[in-house]
Amino acid sequence: MRKYKQVKEKKITFDMKQWEEVERRADACNKTTTSFIRDKAVSSEVRVLDLKGLAPLINDMRTISNNINQIARKANETNNLYAGDVEKLRKEVECLSHTLSQFVSTLQWKKV
Missing domain, CATH: 1.10.1220 (Arc Repressor Mutant)
Structure with missing residues (x-):
C-alpha cells in the first residue's frame, strides 16, 4: 500500500x-x-448546452441577409421598392422566428 x-x-x-x-x-x-x-x-456543477440544431437557424439568417442586401440594392438603383420583395422578406423573417422559437423550446442543459 x-x-x-x-x-x-x-x-x-x-x-x-x-x-x-x-x-x-x-x-x-x-x-x-x-x-x-x-x-x-x-x-x-457543469452544464453543457447542445447547439447542433443552430445550423438551420444560421442558414435562414444568411438567406434573409442576402435578400435584404438584394432589396436594398434594387431600391437604390431604381428608387423603387417592390411589395413582392417586402412580402418575401416578411415571410422569411416569420419562418426564422418560428424556427428560433422551436429551437429555443427544445434546449436542454445537460449535466456533465
Whole structure:
C-alpha cells in the first residue's frame, strides 16, 4: 500500500483581473486560492448546452441577409421598392422566428 496519494499537477494562467476575482472569491469563502480553485473545478456543477440544431437557424439568417442586401440594392438603383420583395422578406423573417422559437423550446442543459 502506498504511503502517499498519487497527484496530478496542472499549471493554469489567469490575467491580473481574473486572478483578483479568484482571490476575492476565495477570501469570501475563507479558503486559499488553491483549495478554492480545486473545489470549484471538482465539485461545481457543469452544464453543457447542445447547439447542433443552430445550423438551420444560421442558414435562414444568411438567406434573409442576402435578400435584404438584394432589396436594398434594387431600391437604390431604381428608387423603387417592390411589395413582392417586402412580402418575401416578411415571410422569411416569420419562418426564422418560428424556427428560433422551436429551437429555443427544445434546449436542454445537460449535466456533465
